[in-house]
Amino acid sequence: MTLAAWAMASDIVANVAAGRTSALAVTQTALGAIARNNPALNAFTDVVADRALARASALDASIMAGTAPGPLAGVPFAVKNLFDVAGLPTRAGSLINRDHPPASADATLIRRLETAGAVLVGALNMGEYAYDFTGENVHDGPSRNPHDLSRMTGGSSGGSGGAVAGGLVPLALGSDTNGSIRVPASFCGLFGLKPTYGRLSRAGTFPFVASLDHLGPLARSVADLALAYDAMQGFDPADPVCQDRPISPTFAEIGRGIGGLRVAVAGGYFRRGASPEALAAVRACAEALGAGEDVDVPEAARARAAAFVITTTEGAALHLDRLRTRPADFDPAVRDRLIAGALVPAPLVVRAHKFRRWYAERLADLFGSVDVLLAPATPFSAPLIGQQTFMLDGAEVPLRPNIGIFTQPISFAGLPVVAVPICLPGKLPIGVQVIAAPWREDVALRAAAELERAGVAACRRPSLED
Amino acid sequence: MQDVTNDDLDAMATAGARVLGLSIAPEWRPAILANLRVSLTLGLLVAEFELPDEAEPAMVFCI
Numbered sequence: 219m220t221l222a223a224w225a226m227a228s229d230i231v232a233n234v235a236a237g238r239t240s241a242l243a244v245t246q247t248a249l250g251a252i253a254r255n256n257p258a259l260n261a262f263t264d265v266v267a268d269r270a271l272a273r274a275s276a277l278d279a280s281i282m283a284g285t286a287p288g289p290l291a292g293v294p295f296a297v298k299n300l301f302d303v304a305g306l307p308t309r310a311g312s313l314i315n316r317d318h319p320p321a322s323a324d325a326t327l328i329r330r331l332e333t334a335g336a337v338l339v340g341a342l343n344m345g346e347y348a349y350d351f352t353g354e355n356v357h358d359g360p361s362r363n364p365h366d367l368s369r370m371t372g373g374s375s376g377g378s379g380g381a382v383a384g385g386l387v388p389l390a391l392g393s394d395t396n397g398s399i400r401v402p403a404s405f406c407g408l409f410g411l412k413p414t415y416g417r418l419s420r421a422g423t424f425p426f427v428a429s430l431d432h433l434g435p436l437a438r439s440v441a442d443l444a445l446a447y448d449a450m451q452g453f454d455p456a457d458p459v460c461q462d463r464p465i466s467p468t469f470a471e472i473g474r475g476i477g478g479l480r481v482a483v484a485g486g487y488f489r490r491g492a493s494p495e496a497l498a499a500v501r502a503c504a505e506a507l508g509a510g511e512d513v514d515v516p517e518a519a520r521a522r523a524a525a526f527v528i529t530t531t532e533g534a535a536l537h538l539d540r541l542r543t544r545p546a547d548f549d550p551a552v553r554d555r556l557i558a559g560a561l562v563p564a565p566l567v568v569r570a571h572k573f574r575r576w577y578a579e580r581l582a583d584l585f586g587s588v589d590v591l592l593a594p595a596t597p598f599s600a601p602l603i604g605q606q607t608f609m610l611d612g613a614e615v616p617l618r619p620n621i622g623i624f625t626q627p628i629s630f631a632g633l634p635v636v637a638v639p640i641c642l643p644g645k646l647p648i649g650v651q652v653i654a655a656p657w658r659e660d661v662a663l664r665a666a667a668e669l670e671r672a673g674v675a676a677c678r679r680p681s682l683e684d
Numbered sequence: 685m686q687d688v689t690n691d692d693l694d695a696m697a698t699a700g701a702r703v704l705g706l707s708i709a710p711e712w713r714p715a716i717l718a719n720l721r722v723s724l725t726l727g728l729l730v731a732e733f734e735l736p737d738e739a740e741p742a743m744v745f746c747i
Contacts, residue, residue, distance in 0.1 A: 429742075520733055523726035530723050542705050545712075554712055558719035561700040566727030571741035573730050578742065619722075 223251035224679055227293040227388040227442040231335070234281070234292035241274040241281075241292030245337050248294035251386045252339065255682050259362050261371075261380035263299050264306055265340040270294065273337050288335030289469075290449055295389040298375050299341040300348060301325040302422040310424035311344040311374070313357045313547045314540055325422030326457070327391060327433060327450045334449035339387060342377030346549040348393055348426040349533055349556070350374040351401050351621035352603075356549045360603050363406055364680035365646055369600040372405035372621070374398040375436070379406035382436050384682055389437050389446055393423065395430045396525055397595075397625025400651060403436055403637035405600035407647025407678055409666065410436045411443045414657050415632030416461040418447075419454030427532040428459070429571070430525065430629060438677040440667040443636065444469040447659065468660045472667040476507060476590075479665060484593040484653075485512030487519055488624055491610055495648050496594040499640035503592050503650045506674045507665060513588060516580050517573075521627040524570035524577070530559030531567045578631040585655035590665045594624045595637045595649030624651065634659040636666040638675035647678060685725045693717045 219238050221230060233239045249267050256262045274292065281287050297303065300310040302321035309315045323329075328338055343361045345353060353361040353376020361376030363369040364384035371379040375392025379402030382390050392399045394412040403410030411434045418433050425431055435446040448469050453462040483504050489497065503509075515521075534541070534556045537548075541560065545553055584591075597620060598608060607614045628635055633656060637649040652669070654662035669675035697716060701708050708716060 517733070520730055524730045527723060527727045527730060530719075538704065542707075545707060545709075550712070550715070554715040555719045557697075557701070557706060557708065557712070557716050558723050560704055560706065561697055561720055562723050562727055566724070566731050568741055569731040569733075569735075570727065572735050572739045573733055575740055575742040576733075576735060 221247060223247050224385045225388065226439050227290065227437065227445055228439065230293050230388065231289065231291050235287040241277040241337060242271065244292045245270050245274040245294055245339065248339055248387055255384055255386060258367055259364060259380045259384045259386070260359050261342055261361055261377040261384060261386060262296065262340045263309070263343050263358055263377065264303070266303065266338060270337050270339045273332065277335060277337070288333065289445055290331060291335035293336045293389055294339045294387045295331060295336050295391070296338065296340045296342050296381050296387050297328060297391040298344045298378050298393055300344060300393060300424040301328060301341065301391060303328065303338065303341055306341060308424050310348065311346040311355055314544050315424065323422065326419040326454050330450045331446065336389070342381055342390060344377055345374035346552045347537065348374040348395060348398060349552045351397065351618060353379065353402060354603060363600050364682055365407060366600065368602055370405055370603050372402035372596070372600065375402050378402060378436050379408060382438060383408050383677070384680060389435060389442060391433060391435055393426070394432045394434060394629060395427045396529060396629055397622040399434050399436060400595045400625045400635060400637040400649060401621055403639065404595035404649025407639040407641060408436050408438060409440055409443050409639065409677070410434065410637040411447055411659065412629060412635045413447065413659050414634045416459050417659070418450050419457040419460045421454050421456035425536060427529050429528055429532060432629065440472055440663055440670050441469065444472050444663050463657065466660060468663050471660045472663050474664055476665055476668045479589040479661065480587065481507040481509040481590040481592065481665065482511065482513045482588045483509050484515050484591050486514045488515065488593040491597050491620065491623060492594045493598040495599055495642060495645055496597055498642055499648050499650050500592055500594055502640055502674050503638070503669055506669055506672045507590065509592060513584060513591065515584065515627065517577060518627040520573065521577050521630045522623060524573045525626040525630040527562065527566055527570045530555055531562050534559035574630060581631045581633065582656065589654065589661055591653040593628065593651045593653065595651045596621060597623060599646035599648045628653055632656060634662050636662040638666045638669050639677055640675060641678045685721065685728060690717060693720055
């Protein structure tokens with residue numbers, strides 16, 4: 219049988235494992251979808267067709283020889299182009315890094331997914347050096363939203379959002395420093411997981427802000443997120459931030475329901491600046507999960523400010539040599555922010571790091587009385603590509619710095635989050651953050667699965683050519 | 685930050701760029717100064733939050 223390109227990863231695994239289809243057939247279907255629809259979506263910057271077909275054939279031969287199929291057998295996936303892919307320069311959305319020699323090996327998370335049976339088909343468009351919430355890229359062109367090609371995917375993992383929402387692949391990896399998985403998940407109507415800071419290895423990826431960088435998956439179902447997340451867990455000495463903790467499988471947990479979980483809505487800061495759609499999406503989730511009273515996240519605005527300062531200064535430190543030697547080769551919007559970041563006095567940066575510890579401890583306290591916290595993922599649904607401002611309480615304000623106002627205070631504390639897609643009638647999709655205590659990805663995934671089971675959270679299939 | 689003028693920021697950018705070996709083209713300067721003002725405003729918002737002298741920075745953050 220031939221599975222449609224829109225098939226979920228879990229369906230692909232079941233059919234490949236049962237011998238009803240082959241990894242090669244699934245891979246060919248994905249490559250066909252990419253050939254048809256990527257010209258419109260501009261999600262892929264590199265397609266590794268020969269590698270994918272060879273890998274899929276080897277996988278089929280291995281299964282035919284009696285080897286047990288892995289938990290991701292035959293699942294095509296793609297990665298944001300800041301992941302090392304053997305044989306490709308790791309461009310990280312930049313012009314400058316294209317001059318790098320090809321990567322000699324795959325990133326750790328690619329290796330782990332392929333060990334589980336997945337098949338890498340390519341690398342994905344992204345905002346330059348991940349300093350972006352839009353999914354636009356001056357060198358490669360903008361990623362386009364499958365639900366409306368004139369609109370942003372969100373970023374910086376824009377190609378990851380477009381590729382999965384557009385049905386090119388069922389699974390993609392992105393990075394999230396301040397919201398770069400959760401924002402495209404919201405704008406493109408996908409499930410996205412930003413695990414706890416230090417959970418998944420970042421080895422073999424081009425960094426942005428070491429203090430805040432996370433990696434994670436985007437998919438069209440909670441089960442697919444859990445399958446991918448489980449396959450990627452585990453200590454990796456190649457990433458000094460990766461914690462040596464026991465692997466905590468989640469796939470078998472997501473069907474447990476939410477019995478016993480205490481759910482609350484983040485109030486105060488997380489209601490200000492949110493559009494009616496964003497608030498309606500949170501309300502729908504709160505009702506489905508039986509959320510209690512609102513809770514206040516202390517000093518969330520200051521947390522967002524501190525994340526901003528750490529981001530711009532650490533980013534500036536990372537790119538200082540390139541800013542000296544090749545400033546004209548940067549995206550101007552990235553260059554101008556990084557040069558400004560280089561000029562920020564050090565005491566402000568150290569104070570931001572001190573504040574981070576205080577803030578993370580307060581949030582840990584908050585999770586003593588709550589298991590799941592709900593908050594909008596973005597203040598609004600996908601804006602138009604190139605849009606510079608939006609209306610907030612009757613005033614026209616800059617769009618780009620405000621896209622991440624609800625994601626930044628959460629990742630700043632390193633908390634695990636599942637972004638879930640809510641499709642309100644007649645509206646573009648918009649995401650809600652399902653947030654859990656540190657290291658409790660299982661709890662966030664359980665709550666997300668309950669929202670999916672209740673029909674509140676779902677991925678809507680866009681109208682693209684089949 | 686309200687009493688910090690654009691001339692103040694311009695002088696800061698000129699001196700800082702010189703120390704760090706960065707070149708700022710004239711046409712980049714307005715956007716860099718605007719970004720610098722935002723970064724400093726947010727940095728000062730954080731720095732005015734009172735923490736004890738013993739507060740540990742989370743330079744290597746681990747939950």
